[in-house]
Amino acid sequence: MDYKQKLYIRTFGCQMNVNDSEYITGQLIKLGYSITEDIFKSNLILLNTCCVRAKVEQKIYSLIGKIKKIKKNNPDMILGICGCMAQKEKENIFERAPHVDFIFSPPQINNLENIINTVKHVNKKYISCGNTSEFSLKYLPIKRKSKVSAWLQIMRGCNNYCSYCVVPYTRGLEQSRGVSEILSEVNDLAKNKYKEIFLLGQNVNSYGNDLSQSVTFSKLLELLNDINGIERIRFTTSHPKDFSFDLIKTIKNCDKVCNHIHLPIQSGSSKILKMMNRKYDIDYYRKIIKEIRNNIDNIAITTDVMVGFPGETENDFMDTLNAFKEIEFDEAYTFIYSDRENAIASLLPDQVPLELKKGRLWKLIDLQKKISAKINKKLEGKTFEVLVDKKSKKHIENQFSGRTGTNKIVVFTSKQNLLGQLVKVKIIKSSAWTLYGELIG
Numbered sequence: 001m002d003y004k005q006k007l008y009i010r011t012f013g014c015q016m017n018v019n020d021s022e023y024i025t026g027q028l029i030k031l032g033y034s035i036t037e038d039i040f041k042s043n044l045i046l047l048n049t050c051c052v053r054a055k056v057e058q059k060i061y062s063l064i065g066k067i068k069k070i071k072k073n074n075p076d077m078i079l080g081i082c083g084c085m086a087q088k089e090k091e092n093i094f095e096r097a098p099h100v101d102f103i104f105s106p107p108q109i110n111n112l113e114n115i116i117n118t119v120k121h122v123n124k125k126y127i128s129c130g131n132t133s134e135f136s137l138k139y140l141p142i143k144r145k146s147k148v149s150a151w152l153q154i155m156r157g158c159n160n161y162c163s164y165c166v167v168p169y170t171r172g173l174e175q176s177r178g179v180s181e182i183l184s185e186v187n188d189l190a191k192n193k194y195k196e197i198f199l200l201g202q203n204v205n206s207y208g209n210d211l212s213q214s215v216t217f218s219k220l221l222e223l224l225n226d227i228n229g230i231e232r233i234r235f236t237t238s239h240p241k242d243f244s245f246d247l248i249k250t251i252k253n254c255d256k257v258c259n260h261i262h263l264p265i266q267s268g269s270s271k272i273l274k275m276m277n278r279k280y281d282i283d284y285y286r287k288i289i290k291e292i293r294n295n296i297d298n299i300a301i302t303t304d305v306m307v308g309f310p311g312e313t314e315n316d317f318m319d320t321l322n323a324f325k326e327i328e329f330d331e332a333y334t335f336i337y338s339d340r341e342n343a344i345a346s347l348l349p350d351q352v353p354l355e356l357k358k359g360r361l362w363k364l365i366d367l368q369k370k371i372s373a374k375i376n377k378k379l380e381g382k383t384f385e386v387l388v389d390k391k392s393k394k395h396i397e398n399q400f401s402g403r404t405g406t407n408k409i410v411v412f413t414s415k416q417n418l419l420g421q422l423v424k425v426k427i428i429k430s431s432a433w434t435l436y437g438e439l440i441g
């Protein structure tokens, strides 16, 4: 093994990509690489990319451009591009940036050892963008970032083809991971003292639809709830069209499944939802929220939303604002619609001008901030169980942060190192994004 090999990896995009980077890093460590945060000291640079919106893609191309200069001074350095943009752009990346040495798609992370060997010893302009027929991560080495909470992909890909979205083209169609493989991995995580598992999929509600074994997402949650040592189970993302009453019951009955649901609304206008091919209207979305809140006490609901979809009028946007006022989400991830060439919405007329989109975004962010602050204010004085997962980012002495079951960030101080523990914290102050508290007992 060559211990001088140093990997610099940068990840863009969703948790799925971050988890893929953990697999990539794990494999490269096994091949003798060590990790560096200093790009100038690396001999292998990997960019694990995203292309869900045009802006992130531009940012990545600009970073690739900057790396050209760094490579000039280090002729042995190799540069690889992986992730969703690699899958979407393929050879175009070599054309735009001839200093890129290799490209591979998300399913090819299982094949990384071969890819690296081919690039190093045979062919520097290498591209590997095939699909794998079977989705297994079973024997893949992994270097997890957290020692408290573990991400776990239970499925990949998406069959929904929302008209604005590039993901079905970059990640392929839905593929669920086998139940026994998931259970065995979670048992191992419990043995390694992980307290929380975070199940990942583009649409976890359709978990199992493609498996020969008859199993639903609810059933999987029930099985995972029985694993000793694991204290918390989280999941994302749920699609409203598949959010079943059965799942509501399971979340209520399984003590380890956290009281938090991320349920992207995307728009408050039924007309726009139809054009987005979301397969629900706003009344149906309201009905699910009501059902969830009637059945599960103290549930936090968060969402994704977009402004400026082609054809979105001022009235459609008002529908979104009104839905937000009525539903009162705990938090919302807000986006400006971005035209993606593979997605069919890019063919729609009536593009909304950028200035208008920006104005709508700020109005929505402003409204949501007030709602989040109001919800959090009501939590002052209450005590929550918090899983401590970080020492404070600001390096303030003795400051820790963790999350409530409802996924709120709680900051508090403690002289003892409480990383990885479940503790009780009383909330004394709040803001729209963070709670501040005192340790109890």
Ligand code: SAH
Pocket: 052, 053, 164, 165, 166, 167, 201, 202, 203, 237, 238, 239, 264, 266, 304, 305, 306, 335, 336, 337, 338, 339, 340
């Ligand atoms: N599978 C998940 C999330 C996919 S991407 C889901 O269905 O909810 C995360 C979020 O990015 C989406 O929920 C959507 O709000 C946003 N998004 C996706 N494509 C977009 C586009 N073309 N422009 C702007 N936002 C987009």
Ligand code: SF4
Pocket: 158, 159, 160, 161, 162, 165, 166, 167, 168, 202, 203, 239
């Ligand atoms: Fe994209 Fe829609 Fe699939 Fe989510 S459900 S990944 S938004 S196509």
Ligand code: F3S
Pocket: 012, 013, 014, 015, 016, 017, 049, 050, 051, 052, 083, 084, 085, 166, 167, 170, 171
């Ligand atoms: Fe981006 Fe791919 Fe995730 S496009 S959001 S990294 S699935």
